[in-house]
Amino acid sequence: MQVIKIKLGSPEGMAADQAMFAAVQAIAPTQARIYVDANGGWDLEGAIAMAHWLADRGVEYLEQPLAEGNEAQLPSLKAQSPLPLFVDESCWGLADIPKLAAAVDGINIKLMKCGGLGEARRMVETAKACGLKVMFGCYSDSALLNSAAAQLGPLADYLDLDSHLNLRDDPFRGAAMIAGRLVPNDLPGLGVEQVVSQVAKVDTGGDTGGDADAA
Numbered sequence: 001m002q003v004i005k006i007k008l009g010s011p012e013g014m015a016a017d018q019a020m021f022a023a024v025q026a027i028a029p030t031q032a033r034i035y036v037d038a039n040g041g042w043d044l045e046g047a048i049a050m051a052h053w054l055a056d057r058g059v060e061y062l063e064q065p066l067a068e069g070n071e072a073q074l075p076s077l078k079a080q081s082p083l084p085l086f087v088d089e090s091c092w093g094l095a096d097i098p099k100l101a102a103a104v105d106g107i108n109i110k111l112m113k114c115g116g117l118g119e120a121r122r123m124v125e126t127a128k129a130c131g132l133k134v135m136f137g138c139y140s141d142s143a144l145l146n147s148a149a150a151q152l153g154p155l156a157d158y159l160d161l162d163s164h165l166n167l168r169d170d171p172f173r174g175a176a177m178i179a180g181r182l183v184p185n186d187l188p189g190l191g192v193e194q195v196v197s198q199v200a201k202v203d204t205g206g207d208t209g210g211d212a213d214a215a
Contacts, residue, residue, distance in 0.1 A: 002032040002180065005160060009041020014050060017041075025057065034059050035158075040067035040089055048080045055082040061158075063108060063135075064088040074103035086135060094119060097126045106133035106157065111145050117152065124155045133157040142167060147174030147192050150182050171195055 006024050010016040017038075025034065036059050042050060047065035054062060061084040066073055068089040078085055084105035091100055091107045093114050100107070107127050109120050120136075127134050135158040136149045143164040153159055161182050164170050174192035175184045185191045 002029050003035065004028050004032050005035045005037060007037050007039060008050075009037075009039035011041070014042070014046055017050065018053065021054070021057070035061055035063065037063040037088070038065045040064050040070075042066065044070075044073045044077060047077050051077070051081040051083045059083060061086055061106070064090065066090075071100065071103070074100070078103050078105075084133070086133070088137060094123050094126055097123060097130060097132070101130035101132060104132065106135060108135045108137045108160075109156075110137050110139065111149050112139050112141065117148060120149070120152060121155075124152065135159070136161060138163040140166070142170050142172050143174040144172040144190070144192050146182065147172070147184065148190050150175045150184050151190065153182065153184075 004024065006021055008017040008020060010020065021036070028034065034057075036054055038047070038050070042065050044066065047062075051062055051065070062081065063086040065077065065085065071087075071090050074085070074087070074090075085103075086106040086108055087100060087104050088108035088110075091097065091109075097107060107123070109123050111117070111120060114120050114123060124134050134156045136152065136156045137160040138146055138149065141163045146161040146164050149161055150159075153161075159182060162177065164172075165177060171194060172192050173195050174190065175182050177183075187193070
């Protein structure tokens with residue numbers, strides 16, 4: 001299964017978003033599942049229109065369509081949206097979930113938002129009790145944080161933990177991306193090693209062979 005998450009919410013407006021989506025979909029594998037994150041870039045009217053437009057093109061869910069601070073408009077959007085709605089920036093911790101439960105279909109949990117695995121686990125349990133789906137996401141996080149979040153992967157409906165793949169010099173090595181899946185290893189703890197860069201070794205007089213120290 002292939003999954004594509006398209007980031008929309010362009011400051012140039014909905015026409016630019018539609019053009020971006022169409023360009024990506026045109027080269028996407030036919031059977032790929034497509035998700036959309038609007039990054040809080042639409043107003044209520046635009047979000048309703050885009051939800052219908054995207055649903056007609058097979059999108060599975062819509063994330064953070066309205067900007068943080070506009071949560072009072074989410075019930076109106078939910079009532080008119082053909083797509084499930086997830087919130088990200090609108091949901092930072094456990095206390096936010098009950099206030100959002102009737103207005104959305106799911107939440108995006110990030111360790112950098114909630115503060116750690118303990119709070120993330122409590123958020124999962126609360127979200128499930130409220131009938132919400134759960135996604136684990138990331139910012140520009142290293143393999144350390146994404147490997148930590150992957151420990152709770154079986155509790156999630158969706159995983160978006162790929163930011164470490166975009167880092168040129170990730171200081172950690174942990175869960176590996178295998179056939180599109182983030183797979184934890186058999187090392188103890190979080191299964192993360194600290195990578196010792198060649199530059200660091202040269203500066204300290206060490207050899208330049210690549211290795212890693214257990215973290």
